[in-house]
Amino acid sequence: MAASPPLLRMEQIDKRFPGVHALKQVSFDLYAGEVHVLLGENGAGKSTLMKILSGSLPRDGGRIFIRSEEIKHLNPERSQALGIGMVYQEFSLVPSLSAAENIFLGHLPRNPLGMIDWAETHRRARKSLASLGVNFDPHTEVRQLSVAEQQLTEIARILAKEPQILLLDEPTSALSDTERETLFDIIRRLQARGVGIIYISHRLQEVQQVGQRVTVLRDGELIETLPVEKADTDTLINMMVGRRLTEQYPKSEVKIGDAVLRVEHLSSEDALHDLSFEVHRGEILGIFGLMGAGQTELAEVLFGLRPRSAGHIFIEGREAHIRRPAEAIRYGMGFLARDRRASLVPAQPIPPNITLADVSQVSPFRLLSLRDEVRTAGDFVRDLSIRPPILNRPVMYLSGGNQQKVCLARWLFSGAKILIVDEPTRGIDVGAKAEVFGLIDRLAQRGVAIIMISSEMPEVLAMADRTLVMHEGRFTAEYQRGEATQELLLKNASMS
Ligand SMILES: Nc1ncnc2c1ncn2[C@@H]1O[C@H](COP(=O)(O)OP(=O)(O)OP(=O)(O)O)[C@@H](O)[C@H]1O
Ligand SMILES: [Mg+2]
Known part of the structure; x- marks a missing residue:
């Protein structure tokens, strides 16, 4: 892996919000074909780091290199043109549009006359949803979908753009076990094609399941980047919370009444x-x-x-x-x-x-x-x-x-x-x-x-x-x- 330069390198990224120093000189890199897991407690700065990369937030300091080329200015269009695709934690779907319209928003398939080809739109939407293991009608309005279906629609929407760098911000929090397995299969297929994936999750068991390296952030600071073999659950929890958790499930004896x-x-x-x-x-x-x-x-x-x-x-x-x-x-x-x-x-x-x-x-x-x-x-x-x-x-x-x-x-x-x-x-x-x-x-x-x-x-x-x-x-x-x-x-x- 070390032989080729990384697909992505972020150096000393800094970001402040009023009253919060959200990222303190964070450096992070990603290789082609790698899944790099990003961990940290709520508010650690994970989504902020990803939003800087997807161009939806400006950084206050630091440098970003993609395939060794320095990228000075990022905005959502530029980021997308560079092959970066982000699945946001809080989705960015339009509730009143159909799943198919959402998936191809901004690049709906057109026929030779330049008109939107709805049959083709729905056929392709159905196909990309099917590849994620779901079979609801792509005509369905997004607001009528379950949270899991919305999550999968969001993922389909990003995958339709064939990103080279894929950012997944808690993609599995709404998914069932089967849906999660299907997503992992897709991740492995993308990896085989050389896509680099940054994966944020709170499910620690997923680190070993999908990742090759893991980086832990705490209060906006980079704690460590490790290969997953060295990252057992206890080590990770320690790094995330900065202390040993005494009691994960504090349950006391309570007298049960009427x-x-x-x-x-x-x-x-x-x-x-x-x-x-x-x-x-x-x-x-x-x-x-x-x-x-x-x-x-x-x-x-x-x-x-x-x-x-x-x-x-x-x-x-x-x-x-x-x-x-x-x-x-x-x-x-x-x-x-x-x-x-x-x-x-x-x-x-x-x-x-x-x-x-x-x-x-x-x-x-x-x-x-x-x-x-x-x-x-x-x-x-x-x-x-x-x-x-x-x-x-x-x-x-x-x-x-x-x-x-x-x-x-x-x-x-x-x-x-x-x-x-x-x-x-x-x-x-x-x-x-x-x-x-x-x-x-x-x-x-x-x-x-x-x-x-x-x-x-x-x-x-x-x-x-x-x-x-x-x-x-x-x-x-x-x-x-x-x-x-x-x-x-x-x-x-x-x-x-
Ligand atoms: N647009 C914003 N304006 C002001 N403060 C923000 C903004 N976005 C994030 N923050 C703050 O920056 C810090 C980092 O937030 P971020 O969303 O990156 O955390 P996170 O690691 O993704 O947490 P979670 O696991 O809960 O999603 C938090 O303190 C948050 O309140
Ligand atoms: Mg977040």
Whole structure:
């Protein structure tokens, strides 16, 4: 590898945002045919480094060389012309256009008369989606696609441009195991063709699966670049957080009380079939299933985001009629959605994002003064170590993990009795994960009944007092804490 010069070399890249030194003299290189993994906690600067390379952010200092040629000025067009393609962490698709239009946006296939060739557009879109293992109709509007389908559309869109340098910013956080494997196959095929790939992920096991080298950033600083053979999980965690993590899953013994939520024979049009269960005060009920088993639909029905076709919901013994989220909130429910972008107001700073919600509808007389709002938010920011702790900056500038903490803070603030969390650690780093679990544990200690939906087995095994396994909209097994194993969970989640 050392024989030929690198495909890409970034030297001493520096970048500041108001109040944040996001990159401090970071150097990074990439060889043709290599997968170079970029790791770091939320806010470490990974996306910023990639955005500089894709031309969507200017750098304050440092030099960039592509195939040994120095590139002084980068903007998105230039970057693309140089063969750089980036799959953004927060997608850049146009929701109101079809998947096919998105994939070929800006270079739609045309017929000899110069008119857009729709048949060809759809044929090619279908083909590129199929190569990623998905078969939905490319006419579908992007806003109607699931998060995983959007992610794959985004990847198809970038691959259609045949990049020589491919930047993947957390491409697998929304994908199922099968979809992930398909993506890895594609990565290997691209590698064989000499494409260089920079791969950002919070899943440490992926480092060994796809990478050749790994670089760790912490607080904008380069910690080290290593071949993956030298990078076992413990070493990586150490480098990322700068300390040993004492407790990844802080779960305490909590006395479990009366049932707060009881669900009887709940069904919805297509996704849920005759579900009955209870959740108790102080209990963490894990719901495990593979992606698409109906867990998210269950959460949405409970929270009034999706209609039920049959069944009853009882809260503290009384039947609850929930048709809208505002009603669910009034009954004391909170919901941390899988897709946090749906629940944040991006252009608003942290305080209203915490106190807003339909919280005002819970108690119309509890009007918050602006000062109270800022004070409350300040407490949460400290408690949850939201970084950077700058209250007046729009939340869209927070890194993914820190946005997740803001969402969680909202439900802490609303004083929910029942909290549903759907994949609470999607896209967040090991340190933040431990913090989020610590919070969930603290809520349980305070008597909140928690429904924790997760497709991460270690999470469920470590945190849940009881676990229900879901498959095709039905419960297939129930385990008390300590009874379940990874094998049992998987077997019952994938009964065929
Ligand atoms: N456009 C922006 N304006 C102001 N600050 C920003 C902007 N983009 C990023 N930041 C800040 O720069 C730092 C690095 O953010 P970045 O998004 O690169 O982190 P990251 O490593 O990608 O984190 P994550 O794993 O959560 O995605 C953070 O403190 C973030 O709040
Ligand atoms: Mg990022």
